[in-house]
Amino acid sequence: MLMIATLVGYNACENDIKTEEFASEGVDFTYTSSSIHYVIGEEINFINKSILGTSFEWDFGDGGSSTERDPVYKYTEPGNYKVKLIVDGGEYQAQKNIMISDIVPVVTFSSTDPSIVYKQSEVSFDVQILNPENLKVSYQWTFPRGTQGEAIDDNFNSSAKSPTVTFGTIGSQKVALAVKLGEKNLDPINVNVSVNYDKPVKTLYYAVKEGNIMASKLIDGIDPALNGAFDMGFRSGKHPLSLQFSGDRLYVFDAGTFTGYVGADFFATAGDGEIFAIPVDGSGKENIINNFGGNTFLDFYYGYIDEEAGQIYWSDRRNGVMKIPISTRNSKLVRQADSGQPEGAEPYVFQNTWLGYYGNGISWGNQNGPFLKANGLWWWGKHTLGAGVFRFEEADILGRDRVESDPVPAAGRILSNRQIRGMVFDEANQVLYYSDQAAFRVRRYILSEERDRTIMNYRSIDNTDGEGGVEALFVTGMAIDGEYLYWAYRGPEVPEGVDPETFYTENPMYRSGIKRVPLADPVSANIEYYIEGVEAYGIAIDQTLR
The missing domain is CATH 2.120.10.30 (TolB, C-terminal domain)
Structure with missing residues (x-):
């Protein structure tokens, strides 16, 4: 039996927030991206669907602006922003909310054993991360004392993207992951893995x-x-x-x-x-x-x-x-x-x-x-x-x-x-x-x-x-x-x-x-x-x- 656990997922998409709309009749826009997450550094395509106007001004809510009809924009900080489309100098306008999330790694671990046993079960870790600007990524895993594996050093750390380990201690084991994306240190991820004893005992x-x-x-x-x-x-x-x-x-x-x-x-x-x-x-x-x-x-x-x-x-x-x-x-x-x-x-x-x-x-x-x-x-x-x-x-x-x-x-x-x-x-x-x-x-x-x-x-x-x-x-x-x-x-x-x-x-x-x-x-x-x-x-x- 293959056991797989997913620890962290994204939570930023348009459907997760309450959308406010203030539009003049005939003025409208929408936005899309290559993913559904809308994260910092990702190119977001703003599509002008207005049937009125000849001049357009965009206010992206973070100080950025554009006069293109269909601009492409990147946000550098996470947050909930109000995007305004102003038509013909203010005669018509539309406004919508967009939520931009920070980049958060998605960590999974799996084992071929139905129950992870200390000093016995091999547990494989992996991390998926959105990297829209193709920045350099480095990983730093920290495992509990006694953890063993080819990619584990003497301090029970690993810089591998997908280390495979065997735990040497019993109980809820805390595994920490620090990711650096370009020059930015992302928020650390903590993973709890239940590791069992190999014989039945009282509890x-x-x-x-x-x-x-x-x-x-x-x-x-x-x-x-x-x-x-x-x-x-x-x-x-x-x-x-x-x-x-x-x-x-x-x-x-x-x-x-x-x-x-x-x-x-x-x-x-x-x-x-x-x-x-x-x-x-x-x-x-x-x-x-x-x-x-x-x-x-x-x-x-x-x-x-x-x-x-x-x-x-x-x-x-x-x-x-x-x-x-x-x-x-x-x-x-x-x-x-x-x-x-x-x-x-x-x-x-x-x-x-x-x-x-x-x-x-x-x-x-x-x-x-x-x-x-x-x-x-x-x-x-x-x-x-x-x-x-x-x-x-x-x-x-x-x-x-x-x-x-x-x-x-x-x-x-x-x-x-x-x-x-x-x-x-x-x-x-x-x-x-x-x-x-x-x-x-x-x-x-x-x-x-x-x-x-x-x-x-x-x-x-x-x-x-x-x-x-x-x-x-x-x-x-x-x-x-x-x-x-x-x-x-x-x-x-x-x-x-x-x-x-x-x-x-x-x-x-x-x-x-x-x-x-x-x-x-x-x-x-x-x-x-x-x-x-x-x-x-x-x-x-x-x-x-x-």
């Missing part, structure tokens, strides 16, 4: 702060510098605190702009959160449900997917947890004024007031953390106005406000002094891993021993300088792959006036990134950066080897 997905959804192959025994990330090409959202992977899709739960308290009446219309899905092949963003213009406290803070039940669950800011079928697409969450229940979703699965814990650790405004199902129980994290993990069975959900005689669920509350921001459960070893907002730590709770231990202490300089202030968002995303615990950490801002390199040298634990420890010995093992320097929110792992 870690992460949502970059103010960036895109990224994917990284979990490969053992490879130089981390060779294992780059894939850019999925979709924005992460405002605060994607939670990611979940199910089937062949990544589900993103975006909590919207406001993750902390919003006062006055502003919160009622400030919602902008959403849930969306991305297939593993990156073929498109699937909109599941949004809260645009709704109550910001109903945005999608944390998510959980029950594959067996075919349901997507999410928690809002403080009330409870809702659900919709996993097949839902293009839905809208609308709160009904009379009941407080949202439309566009089934009623709450559970709320603060619907459990025997209400008044016994959970209060009305108790803010939601992550939640999950394990060992036949719901595990519901809370982090402000009460804390801990509240466990209960389906039968413990009252479906109404608690009264004094309702018992506290038998499964019990654990970690009552921990403010839960991130959480993942290791079923094989019966261990709960979590991040504690109050103590700024990543910890583990061993069920059989009913005790927890610190894995990482990431206490900040003044405990409030992380994103979110007193409702800090240092660690929200956590995931396990059977061998490692991964978590995404966003460190504090570098103090004003302090050199960043000096700061991180003295405080290495504050550097943002995705960190991991082996599940076999997470407490005493060294914490390593799986990806260093990235600020991420939610993370998720596709456990299927692909």
Whole structure:
């Protein structure tokens, strides 16, 4: 199978712009060129179609003019110009717009392999460029480290027009092309090429702060510098605190702009959160449900997917947890004024007031953390106005406000002094891993021993300088792959006036990134950066080897 990709095309032709016409009856003109692009340096034939007049004056809109009946003209700068044809000294005239584009190279690459594989697939690059004045053309390609090919030098550059290469690194590879046409340097072109590993492995997905959804192959025994990330090409959202992977899709739960308290009446219309899905092949963003213009406290803070039940669950800011079928697409969450229940979703699965814990650790405004199902129980994290993990069975959900005689669920509350921001459960070893907002730590709770231990202490300089202030968002995303615990950490801002390199040298634990420890010995093992320097929110792992 031949794979071909075209990266850059022209966009300048007469049909791309809005044409204004101001013409006297009997006066008209048109224009043509040898191509359809109308670029600088190209001869454009102006054809006078007037049936009136004996003298003609052309104003080409860039300072140029002509008195010929059918002039030929070249533009030297790109732009949108108004061309006027003035007949008989101004008695008659016509005016039209013409858009002149800069010369932009068209870059293509192709491979005989259906999927480009590092150290294996040959990839051929080519560039086509309009050169109406037959000027000298020179090319300068810049390839990623490890790229090989006959035309590639020791610095991974090439001056060939059509180099053929083999990539030595995995992930979204950036290829840069600089073209000089005559004495002019054209705008540089950047090409992204997805280069795959040659064996099926698990995949870690992460949502970059103010960036895109990224994917990284979990490969053992490879130089981390060779294992780059894939850019999925979709924005992460405002605060994607939670990611979940199910089937062949990544589900993103975006909590919207406001993750902390919003006062006055502003919160009622400030919602902008959403849930969306991305297939593993990156073929498109699937909109599941949004809260645009709704109550910001109903945005999608944390998510959980029950594959067996075919349901997507999410928690809002403080009330409870809702659900919709996993097949839902293009839905809208609308709160009904009379009941407080949202439309566009089934009623709450559970709320603060619907459990025997209400008044016994959970209060009305108790803010939601992550939640999950394990060992036949719901595990519901809370982090402000009460804390801990509240466990209960389906039968413990009252479906109404608690009264004094309702018992506290038998499964019990654990970690009552921990403010839960991130959480993942290791079923094989019966261990709960979590991040504690109050103590700024990543910890583990061993069920059989009913005790927890610190894995990482990431206490900040003044405990409030992380994103979110007193409702800090240092660690929200956590995931396990059977061998490692991964978590995404966003460190504090570098103090004003302090050199960043000096700061991180003295405080290495504050550097943002995705960190991991082996599940076999997470407490005493060294914490390593799986990806260093990235600020991420939610993370998720596709456990299927692909």
